[in-house]
Amino acid sequence: MAVIRTFISHHGEDYELRVAPILRQVAKLGVRPWLDKIDLADRVGLPLEDQLREAILHGECSSVSLFLSKESIKRKWVEKELMIALTHLDPKFRILPVLLDPRDSLELPETFLRFLDGERKVIWLEPGKPGFAERYARSVYHAGGLDQDAKEVTLCMGHRDPAWASAVPPCFADKPALDIRLHLQGNRDFSPTEEEWSEIEQGFDSIRHNLPQLQRINVCGPAPLGVGHIIGKMWDRRHAQGGCGLRSYNATTKTVWVTYSQDYELKTSGYDPRTAQFVHLQSDVPPGLTDPLLFLVPQSKEVGYRRDVDAWNKDNGKRMVLTARIADPIVDEAHAEQVLWECVGLCRYLREKLPHRTPIHIVTAYALSLAPLFAFHLRTLAPIHFYDEVKQTHSYRLATVIP
Numbered sequence: 001m002a003v004i005r006t007f008i009s010h011h012g013e014d015y016e017l018r019v020a021p022i023l024r025q026v027a028k029l030g031v032r033p034w035l036d037k038i039d040l041a042d043r044v045g046l047p048l049e050d051q052l053r054e055a056i057l058h059g060e061c062s063s064v065s066l067f068l069s070k071e072s073i074k075r076k077w078v079e080k081e082l083m084i085a086l087t088h089l090d091p092k093f094r095i096l097p098v099l100l101d102p103r104d105s106l107e108l109p110e111t112f113l114r115f116l117d118g119e120r121k122v123i124w125l126e127p128g129k130p131g132f133a134e135r136y137a138r139s140v141y142h143a144g145g146l147d148q149d150a151k152e153v154t155l156c157m158g159h160r161d162p163a164w165a166s167a168v169p170p171c172f173a174d175k176p177a178l179d180i181r182l183h184l185q186g187n188r189d190f191s192p193t194e195e196e197w198s199e200i201e202q203g204f205d206s207i208r209h210n211l212p213q214l215q216r217i218n219v220c221g222p223a224p225l226g227v228g229h230i231i232g233k234m235w236d237r238r239h240a241q242g243g244c245g246l247r248s249y250n251a252t253t254k255t256v257w258v259t260y261s262q263d264y265e266l267k268t269s270g271y272d273p274r275t276a277q278f279v280h281l282q283s284d285v286p287p288g289l290t291d292p293l294l295f296l297v298p299q300s301k302e303v304g305y306r307r308d309v310d311a312w313n314k315d316n317g318k319r320m321v322l323t324a325r326i327a328d329p330i331v332d333e334a335h336a337e338q339v340l341w342e343c344v345g346l347c348r349y350l351r352e353k354l355p356h357r358t359p360i361h362i363v364t365a366y367a368l369s370l371a372p373l374f375a376f377h378l379r380t381l382a383p384i385h386f387y388d389e390v391k392q393t394h395s396y397r398l399a400t401v402i403p
Contacts, residue, residue: 003156003166003179004144006096007034007061009081011072018100019067022127022136023184028203029137029210030155030178034061038164049080056084062093063143065136068112068124069100079111086115094143096136097124138210146176152216153178155207155231157223157368159200161186169249171256172218178207179221191390192224197399200227204234218256219372220249225364226388226399228371233402235372236379237261246376250336250369252329257336259373264344268377271345278335279342282323285353292358293319294350296343297365298328305365308394316396319361322350326366340370344377351381359383363396378402 010019023033034055043051055061064085072078085095097116099106103124108116116122125136138148146153154177156166163186166179180203182196192200208214217235219228228248235246237260245260273281279296293313297305302325313319324346330336350360362384364371378384379402388399 002060002173003032003168003177004030004140004146005032005034005061005165005179006063006065006140006143007056007059007081007085008036008065008067009072009078009085010067011069011075011078012037014067014069014072014100018069020184022067022098026133026137026140027181027184028199029133029206030180030203031137031140032165032179033065033184034059052077052081053084056081057088062090062145063140064095065140066095066097067100068097068106070106072100073106073108073112079109082111082115092143092145094139095122096139096143097122098136099124099126134206134210137206141178141210144176146178146211148211149213150176150211151213152176152218153211153214154218154220155180157181157219157221157227158186159192159221159223159227160188160190161222162188166221169220169251169254171249172220172247175218177218180204180207186222188222189391190224191388191392191397192226192399194397197226197388197397201230201234201400204230208234208239216245216247217372218247218249219369220251223368224388224399225366225368225371226386228368229375229386230400232372232375232378233400236376237264238379246372248369248372250330250367252367253332253336255333255336257333257340257369257373259337259340259376263341264377264380267341268344268348271342271349273346273349276342276346278327278339279346280325280327281346282325285322285350286320288355289320289353290355290358291317291319291361292350292354293317293321293361293363294347295321295323295363296326297323298326300328301365308389309363309396312395317361330367330370336370339366340373343370343374347378347381347384357383359385361385361387363387363389365389375402
């Protein structure tokens with residue numbers, strides 16, 4: 001299955017001020033739009049109606065979002081898109097009316113009137129009402145095959161993906177997928193502000209609320225490391241009942257890295273920095289240490305990143321830095337599993353050495369595919385504060401806290 005998408009039927013002059021802000025609001029919930037001006041950019045010279053019919057009836061869209069305003073109901077193309085959608089034969093396909101103007105202010109032409117008030121008597125969405133974004137997202141999910149009983153989903157992180165449509169790795173291609181971004185267009189240098197980190201976390205919290213029965217979460221796509229940590233925090237081993245867990249795609253090795261809730265007790269105890277194979281703590285933990293900064297870094301990246309971490313730490317707390325060097329490269333899923341166990345084991349080791357409730361501050365520079373798996377296991381070792389690199393300044397910013 002491809003990423004779940006919804007065809008955006010709207011009047012062009014409504015887009016910038018009325019439609020785009022709504023699409024931006026629900027992008028963090030995994031609502032991915034199909035927009036003619038972008039998705040048909042390479043179809044110049046082809047009959048427009050044929051292209052719209054293909055997109056609605058035979059394309060990757062499982063719903064049509066019908067944005068109705070005083071202006072859009074006068075436009076023949078919006079009416080034509082509704083008429084095409086009404087011929088769809090798939091019973092799961094949905095037409096989702098979004099009223100940009102109050103219902104009683106719309107003088108609806110016959111086609112729209114029959115759709116809204118005829119035999120169908122459809123329910124519409126109103127952007128100004130509480131819970132709109134969650135209801136809209138849930139409707140898009142359901143049309144794409146994700147209902148509240150769904151057990152598995154793929155989360156495509158598109159925050160740093162400049163492509164308009166995310167590509168799902170073949171290993172996850174048969175699962176329903178959500179393309180999750182903060183902005184409609186991804187950016188390779190995207191470094192969230194403090195407010196944006198809060199928005200990102202709220203988005204994942206809403207997805208978790210809308211899909212409460214998930215037992216397996218597949219993760220892929222380019223994003224800041226903190227996004228992966230938030231996913232692991234949201235769907236941690238406490239959430240994953242019955243031995244379920246996370247599967248994370250690594251684009252370099254083209255393999256899937258996996259962890260399950262039972263791994264914590266079975267595989268992460270007994271870490272000893274003197275005998276560790278892959279994650280080497282570079283200094284002893286002094287007695288009475290409080291508020292340490294754990295720096296988890298692949299050996300090949302240590303010099304450059306350590307300089308930036310030290311400069312940032314000098315102006316932000318002057319914490320004692322405990323560097324843990326990760327032997328790299330990680331070559332396959334078995335190797336990744338061993339590294340994960342030792343990273344979590346190291347945190348268990350530190351928690352035993354530190355006073356109760358002392359935060360462990362963590363800066364990482366490892367592969368994104370490791371981030372959700374690592375955070376998945378840390379709830380009982382909290383409080384944990386994860387910081388993320390600000391690419392533009394080579395400093396760091398708090399991304400999320402496991403309380």
